[in-house]
Amino acid sequence: MLKIEDVLAKELGVKPSQVEAVIKLIDEGNTIPFIARYRKEATGGLDDAQLRELDARLTYLRTLEARKAEVLASIDEQGKLTEELRDAIEGATMMQRVEDLYKPFKKKRATRASKARAAGLEPLANMIMLQATTSGDPLAIAAEYVNAEGGYATAEAALAGAQDIVAEVIADDAENTDALRAFTNNTGAIGVEAVDADEKTVYEAYYDFSEPVSKIPNHRILAINRGETEGKLRVRVRVDQQQAIDLLGSRIARRGGIFAQALDAAITDGYKRLMAPSLEREVRAALTERAETDAIAVFAKNTEALLSQRPVRGARIIALDPGYRTGCKVAVLDEFGKLLDYATVYPTPPRSDVAGTKRKLGELAHRYSINTIVIGNGTASRETEEVVSAFISESDLDLRYTIVNEAGASVYSASKLASEEYPDLDVTTRGAMSLGRRLQDPLAELVKIPPQSIGVGQYQHDLNQVELGRALGGVVERVVNQVGVDLNTASASLLGYVSGITPTIAKNIVAYREEMGAFTDRRQLKKVPKLGPKAFLNCAGFLRISGGTNPLDATSVHPESYAVATALLERTGVEPSALARGGVADMARRVGNIGEVARELDCGVPTLRDIVSELEKPGRDPRDDAPEVVFSRSVTNFDDLKVGMELTGTVRNVVDFGAFVDIGVKQDGLVHISKMANRFVKHPSDIVSVGDTVTVWICGIDKDRGKISLTMVEGK
Known part of the structure; x- marks a missing residue:
């Protein structure tokens, strides 16, 4: 039989000891995000992607070994298992090879060959195979087997x-x-x-x-x-x-x-x-x-980029979900996403009440100190954008606006989750709220939508839905745990993606919070129904508490390492309260020799490095490194476009043959893979990601088909 650890080590290019450690951790019920973040000493620093690949291959190889055992038992039961065949089956590394070897021994439905065997024709068949007979008439010999x-x-x-x-x-x-x-x-x-x-x-x-x-x-x-x-x-x-x-x-x-x-x-x-x-x-x-x-890999990469977009903090928003006959739904949100007001305006045909729309926008903007307007990119988006652009230019308010991809908003707004969250609001208002919140915190809002409905791949509805769901679920889980979650504000949807937390536990956390008030200490999680010791171990480091009794609860330092972190603060002369004030920027300098300190504190070097990094920037959001959102577009009409025009756009989707870029008109333009760089590009994702801001030039316009060809290389 194959030694799974050796196979995985060879495939992944890592040491067998690393593989053995990971398998042990997985079998003990630890999650991939937890292992990646808090068990670096054991795994040798394998990252989330490597661990997920190892986990998937481990499942495959274990299934393969189980199938081999079934096949060997079946053939042995038939009395046909030779040592040569046993060796071939045990040495197989692919399921297909095992099935090929098993095929002659597999029970079949009646075939022409099985009928012939039942009629006693196998000896004649052996003569044909062996070709030992060199004289005589084949039909005369065959006549002896007539039945x-x-x-x-x-x-x-x-x-x-x-x-x-x-x-x-x-x-x-x-x-x-x-x-x-x-x-x-x-x-x-x-x-x-x-x-x-x-x-x-x-x-x-x-x-x-x-x-x-x-x-x-x-x-x-x-x-x-x-x-x-x-x-x-x-x-x-x-x-x-x-x-x-x-x-x-x-x-x-x-x-x-x-x-x-x-x-x-x-x-x-x-x-x-x-x-x-x-x-x-x-x-x-x-x-x-x-x-x-x-x-699925492309879809997952696009989804990760979408979920990792930078939040726009401090945005007080008027969110517009455009439409024609039924009007444009308006949701007004404070900087924390709380709904302040809602309405309907009619800036587009058939009513075309532009004056009334501007009047309402002005009223809402003044009343609620709005600084940002968000417009969904669906039906009637560009007509609505023209009105918003004109309104901003005519007003004396300090306003900006941007377009938000509304893919999946209708799925969320009509979902059971949305009706539970906002039972008194109609579907369209929920949709407008979702658009505004996507700008404020894309991750927190998009986790409410099935990943398949976000719309950043190709042929997603034709794919293996089980595999797609598994891959996208892993992506969401990875991003959520990289960012961390505020334990006192997160929705059950968001909590459900935290390491070790099931949907049931997520609902229990929210229920406990509503009944007992805000969490002030991570240890209170142990009081949540069904959140046992293993779940606490897996989730605690990814859940943040701001303003709690222990400043370390607002960081990604795991409770199991609090003693080390506290000792580190003491030896560097730093008060824990400094963490709430933004951390200690020179913590690494204060610590000095990491290896030496790690030995003194009986702590692994990778873990100590992570603790030091976290103490320098407590609760840092990795999404802050993402490109900033592009506000205020100047092009709003297809007829404004001209070949050679330089534009700034946002990448909306990346597919095998190129990238679709929102340049401010109804149709996204396509940058073909051949026009992404002055060199060979293996895949568009090597050049751009969803959410990137790019400079493009128009190289072709097909008005009849509504298609725009773009290039990222000037003059190409």
């Missing part, structure tokens, strides 16, 4: 039945399967044609299309799959069948003899009838899995 009751009433039928057995034996051979699989992957092509060549669809580029299996990019695989699902495309894996049959034949020992022709026929039948269809399904499945894995 009318079994369905083989003639010599010809008996010979054909024996060939069926040979074809199945050849097709079930693991080495033959492996060779033909490689041949298909290396030489095959994805061939696509239209179901109706006269129909106009978005898939016209694939109506007569072919691309090698080994070269077809992931986004095309997903597009073709969708076209096939929608009944617009027919898709096949095309291979040179004769070459495939010749390759298969070359793997079968040839001795000539009277059954040579029968053997050739069985080889051809084995490939065409039994191997080719399953290999085509395998290739399509493997391509889809590869494409989905890549798309």
